[in-house]
Amino acid sequence: MDLFEDEPPAASGNQPEFTVSELSGAVKRVIEGEFGLVRVRGEVGRVSRPASGHLYLDLKDDRSVLAGIIWKGRAQLLSTRPEEGMEVVATGRLTTFPGQSKYQMIIEDIAPAGVGALMAMLEKRRVALAAEGLFDAARKRPLPFLPEVIGVVTSPSGAVIRDILHRLRDRFPRRVLVWPVAVQGNACAPEVARAIAGFNALAPGGAIPRPDLVIVARGGGSVEDLWGFNEEIVVRAAAASAIPLISAVGHETDTTLIDFAADRRAPTPTAAAELAVPVRLDLVAGVADLGARAGRALAQGLGQRQTRLRDLGRVLPRAEALLDPARQRLDALDGRLPLALRAVTAVKRVALADMALRPGLLRRALTGERERLAGLAARLDPALVRLLRDKGEVARTRGARLRLPVLEADLERRRAALDAVVRRLADRAGRAQDQRRARLAALEQVRLTLGYQATLARGYAVVRGDGAVVSGVAAAQAAGALEIQFADGRLAIGGRSAPRKAAREEPPEQGTLL
Amino acid sequence: MSAVDGMSFEEAIRELEAVVGKLERGDVALDESIALYERGAALRARCEKKLAEAEEKVARITLSADGQPTGTTPLDAG
Numbered sequence: 001m002d003l004f005e006d007e008p009p010a011a012s013g014n015q016p017e018f019t020v021s022e023l024s025g026a027v028k029r030v031i032e033g034e035f036g037l038v039r040v041r042g043e044v045g046r047v048s049r050p051a052s053g054h055l056y057l058d059l060k061d062d063r064s065v066l067a068g069i070i071w072k073g074r075a076q077l078l079s080t081r082p083e084e085g086m087e088v089v090a091t092g093r094l095t096t097f098p099g100q101s102k103y104q105m106i107i108e109d110i111a112p113a114g115v116g117a118l119m120a121m122l123e124k125r126r127v128a129l130a131a132e133g134l135f136d137a138a139r140k141r142p143l144p145f146l147p148e149v150i151g152v153v154t155s156p157s158g159a160v161i162r163d164i165l166h167r168l169r170d171r172f173p174r175r176v177l178v179w180p181v182a183v184q185g186n187a188c189a190p191e192v193a194r195a196i197a198g199f200n201a202l203a204p205g206g207a208i209p210r211p212d213l214v215i216v217a218r219g220g221g222s223v224e225d226l227w228g229f230n231e232e233i234v235v236r237a238a239a240a241s242a243i244p245l246i247s248a249v250g251h252e253t254d255t256t257l258i259d260f261a262a263d264r265r266a267p268t269p270t271a272a273a274e275l276a277v278p279v280r281l282d283l284v285a286g287v288a289d290l291g292a293r294a295g296r297a298l299a300q301g302l303g304q305r306q307t308r309l310r311d312l313g314r315v316l317p318r319a320e321a322l323l324d325p326a327r328q329r330l331d332a333l334d335g336r337l338p339l340a341l342r343a344v345t346a347v348k349r350v351a352l353a354d355m356a357l358r359p360g361l362l363r364r365a366l367t368g369e370r371e372r373l374a375g376l377a378a379r380l381d382p383a384l385v386r387l388l389r390d391k392g393e394v395a396r397t398r399g400a401r402l403r404l405p406v407l408e409a410d411l412e413r414r415r416a417a418l419d420a421v422v423r424r425l426a427d428r429a430g431r432a433q434d435q436r437r438a439r440l441a442a443l444e445q446v447r448l449t450l451g452y453q454a455t456l457a458r459g460y461a462v463v464r465g466d467g468a469v470v471s472g473v474a475a476a477q478a479a480g481a482l483e484i485q486f487a488d489g490r491l492a493i494g495g496r497s498a499p500r501k502a503a504r505e506e507p508p509e510q511g512t513l514l
Numbered sequence: 515m516s517a518v519d520g521m522s523f524e525e526a527i528r529e530l531e532a533v534v535g536k537l538e539r540g541d542v543a544l545d546e547s548i549a550l551y552e553r554g555a556a557l558r559a560r561c562e563k564k565l566a567e568a569e570e571k572v573a574r575i576t577l578s579a580d581g582q583p584t585g586t587t588p589l590d591a592g
Contacts, residue, residue: 145524146564156574156589165572173570178589180574194581208575208586280568287527287561290534294554297537301547304540 024098031103035094040066040105041113044086057082059090059105067104068092074108079186079227082110085124087117115223122230126257129232134239135260141244143264143275144212146283149175150276151211151243153195156180160219160269167273172280177211183218188228192216192258193237200242213276214243216258217269220251229256238262248272456487518556523564530557 018026045058045065053072058065068090070078082088092107112118129135150168154160156178168174179198181191195216202210216238218229228234229249238245238261247262248269259265266272448454452462463470465479476482482493518526533554536542542550574589 144522146522161589165570169570173568175569175571176573177586178572178574179583180577191581198575198581198583202583208583280565283523283527283561284565287530287558287565290527290530291554291558293534294530294537294551294558297534297540298547298551301537301540301542301544305544 021098024096024101028096028098031094031096037091037093038105039089039091041087041089042066044082044084044088047082047084055082057107059088067102068107069104070107070110077186078110079224080110080112083121086121087113089113111224118223118227122257125230125232126260129235129257130260134235139239140263143244143246146172146278147174147211147213147276149177149209149211149213151177151179151199151214152217153179153181153192153199153214154217154269155183158219160217163269164215164217164273167270168277170279171274172277172283174277175209177209182228184221184225184228189231189234192228193231193233196234196237196241196245200240211243214241214245215248215266215269215272215276216245216262217248217272218250219269220254223254226250226254226256229258231257234258235261246272246275453487456485461486518553518560521557521560523561526557526560526564530554530561533557 040059042059042061045060047055047057049055053075055070055072055075057068057070059068060066070082080086080088088110089112090105090107091109092105094103094105096103112121133139152161152164154164160183161178165176168176177199179195181195182188183192196214199211199214202208204210216229218226226249229247235257238247238258244263246264246266247256247258248266248271249256249258252267264275266275452460456462462485463476464483464485465476466481470476470479470482484491484493521529533550537547537550537554540547572589573586575583576585576587578584
């Protein structure tokens with residue numbers, strides 16, 4: 001550097017000229033020679049995976065950025081897939097890309113920078129998967145009480161499978177299907193994921209029996225060794241498993257993400273076997289105990305019933321005993337009966353002997369009774385006759401009172417009274433009629449006197465003109481025809497025979513007048 | 515009541531426990547208690563059969579080149 005700064009003008013003259021490619025090539029050689037193998041620590045920036053399969057990524061710190069490439073063949077072998085934000089140590093060499101005036105790092109291997117960085121990444125992934133619900137308690141399935149077939153995903157050789165089989169044999173030998181997988185390295189995660197899915201894909205009753213429990217197991221190791229069980233595909237396969245799954249990865253203190261997705265986590269492979277099956281001998285004893293208890297319970301039930309029956313039988317009296325008192329009473333009475341009969345007979349016999357029953361006495365008594373009977377019979381006839389007579393008398397008296405003349409007289413009397421009333425009624429009505437007739441005649445007389453007809457008889461006449469009474473000369477002259485009424489009739493004067501008729505003939509004139 | 519044959523060990527022992535519990539309470543009629551006892555005996559036989567089927571059989575899945583299971587082969591893990 002010093003050389004350039006001190007003598008730039010002097011150098012300009014005799015410096016050889018490079019073509020761009022020559023210079024780029026020279027730079028390339030220097031860079032590749034100087035940085036043939038470097039380890040660089042930094043944070044992974046932008047990562048891109050084009051279809052070519054190569055992996056392009058940036059490594060950066062707070063001031064600088066270094067472009068990096070992982071060729072396809074290498075990328076497939078990486079144990080850790082670089083992710084943005086990951087703190088890593090990359091191993092490789094520097095080279096240039098003359099076409100773009102760029103330098104870049106060809107990365108051969110890339111690994112998380114220390115356990116802290118790995119754990120930070122793991123935690124980030126765990127949170128993301130938990131947010132998806134893959135670890136929810138509701139997803140957990142209960143383990144079968146006694147699985148018939150147990151599938152074990154692990155390495156077919158080594159202590160792990162041996163421990164598991166050992167413990168199973170101790171507790172309850174079962175059918176075990178081992179699905180061999182790589183338990184570390186790049187192949188681990190995809191193989192484990194495929195094994196879990198593969199067990200689930202087996203059809204029940206197929207050629208290969210489908211396990212009813214799966215154990216995913218691995219022995220202890222470094223965080224990097226166990227890393228495959230943190231991979232997302234393994235976690236997803238465990239969460240998706242329809243068969244209950246026990247994870248047993250590493251030692252008790254190791255935790256991998258598959259533990260969160262498993263239905264149960266066992267601290268060690270041996271513990272997984274203990275979770276998987278119960279102890280057979282315990283069960284044998286338990287079943288025997290249950291059988292014995294059933295027998296005892298039945299026997300006890302029968303015994304209780306028997307005791308009860310016996311107790312009740314004891315309380316129930318014998319049929320004989322029920323009859324005994326009655327029989328005893330019968331016996332007692334039976335003994336007393338002849339004695340009592342004998343005593344009664346004796347008493348009666350004495351009384352009979354005392355009565356001195358003689359024929360004379362009987363005859364007298366008989367005669368006495370007969371006389372009393374005759375006396376009563378003698379009184380019977382007259383009494384009957386008297387009774388008949390008395391009753392006849394009563395009947396006759398009643399019959400006499402019922403005779404017809406009495407009724408007729410009564411009828412006559414009532415008829416006369418009726419006639420008198422009728423007569424009186426007729427009298428009174430006739431009289432009132434006469435009085436009304438006389439009053440009418442008087443009134444007629446007055447009427448005749450007051451009317452004009454009576455005046456006609458005295459020589460007056462009534463003149464009518466055209467039907468109306470004419471009482472003056474003017475009216476008489478105005479009338480078309482006159483009619484004079486005398487006491488004995490009417491006389492028409494003028495051209496018309498009858499004023500009534502004339503009136504009928506001139507309806508229009510009348511109409512006009514009106 | 516379901517058929518005892520075909521029951522899993524767990525189903526059988528659960529019902530057996532229930533049967534014994536019922537018998538021990540002693541509040542069932544005589545006829546029923548005898549029927550229960552017979553059912554219990556069948557369940558017990560089923561449990562014992564399942565317990566007798568304690569055979570270890572370990573096999574390893576054989577895989578094709580693309581990782582698909584093709585069959586099983588005996589495994590001697592020692």
